[in-house]
Amino acid sequence: MRFGLLGTGPWALATHGPALAAHKDVELAGVWGRRSEAARHAAQELGTRAYDDVDALLTDCDAVAIALPPDVQAPLAVRAARAGCHLLLDKPVATEPEAARQVTEAVAETGVASVVFFTLRFSEPTAAWIDEQAAAGGWLTGRADWLSPVFGGADSPYTASPWRRERGALWDVGPHALSVLLPVLGDVPEPELLRAGRGVGDTVHMILRHAEGASSVCTLSHSMPPAAAGVAAEVRGAAGTSTLPERDESPVDAFARAVDALTESARTGRAHACDVRFAQRVTEILASVETALQR
Structure with a gap:
């Protein structure tokens, strides 16, 4: 499966990128970031290509892994799903319930597979x-x-x-x-x-x-x-x-299992327990907690 990595921050470089680059069933097609210079640095570190145009990367991929702030991630996830890319997202999928719902709807409409990386569920x-x-x-x-x-x-x-x-x-x-x-x-x-x-x-x-x-x-x-x-x-x-x-392994190993889960879901058509619907529910509950704190 050809993956694109969206994001160039510490989590992307420490976890997502190394796991994708080392995975035997993955080709890391390229990296896109909000800053071109950071994308070029990440691509050099991971031995892949930097993209200035996110849509060009989506065209060249079967799937995307997103390591970006949640409210940047959500609209990009919708965009990627509509481009036919399977989604390997990070938690929380969004901090606004409506944004999370839009991701879930895009996945349902396009039929792509989705997995959200809740670390403890894959460690x-x-x-x-x-x-x-x-x-x-x-x-x-x-x-x-x-x-x-x-x-x-x-x-x-x-x-x-x-x-x-x-x-x-x-x-x-x-x-x-x-x-x-x-x-x-x-x-x-x-x-x-x-x-x-x-x-x-x-x-x-x-x-x-x-x-x-x-x-x-x-x-x-x-x-x-x-x-x-x-x-x-x-x-x-x-x-x-x-x-x-206690966890006793690297997040890189856990993320590799999330890659396996997405690959399996894409192959079989069976939804994973940590898909975007579960992630949407998590966002809804946390939004209610925020409302309760304001009260």
Whole structure:
């Protein structure tokens, strides 16, 4: 499958690009970025061609991987789908429900395959744990915490990210928390009724009520000191307590699995669990959290 990479930032160069360039079933056809100079640098790093015209790259591709801010990603995803390209997107697919819906509609209209890269859903052993808990069922409550030091003193390439500065941990790592809880505990059928509150910096706490009656709480932050950072999740029910295992692999390996998932979906026509419809639902829930915080 011939892939085009849209994006030239740290995430594109550290994860998307290396995974695509190394994948045995992928030809990295080229790179496009919002800055031509950055696209040329990325292309040189990845051993491919830089494109100044995004539509020219879409014409030369079977699929695109997008590593751009969510509200830049969404309209480009619509454009790519209408050009016949399968979509390997990043989370969140958008920060506005209407923009997410437009991506879902474009995929439905064109019949292209879609996968959205929720890291924990493609990393082992976290992906296996999520599948096992979803199959077991019977859970009554859960929690998911993603506490990062991006704005808390860490030496991170994402500290200067304008969209992360503007939208905070809710939109950057909130999708990760929901990608764990929703498959296990079920949808949040009335997100307009959820409750949320703010903490230090960009810290957000939210309480969710799931479709089968289970409840969950999440704490999301980019404002933790490095010593207090960490990722944790657990569910509790009749079977006891089950805790999310630690990730022990590179995001590049996880992204390679997302590439495999997109290839399989394109070949078989079967939708993946982390397709644009799931990503749209995540956007809708997080938008409701933002509304609750404003209240």
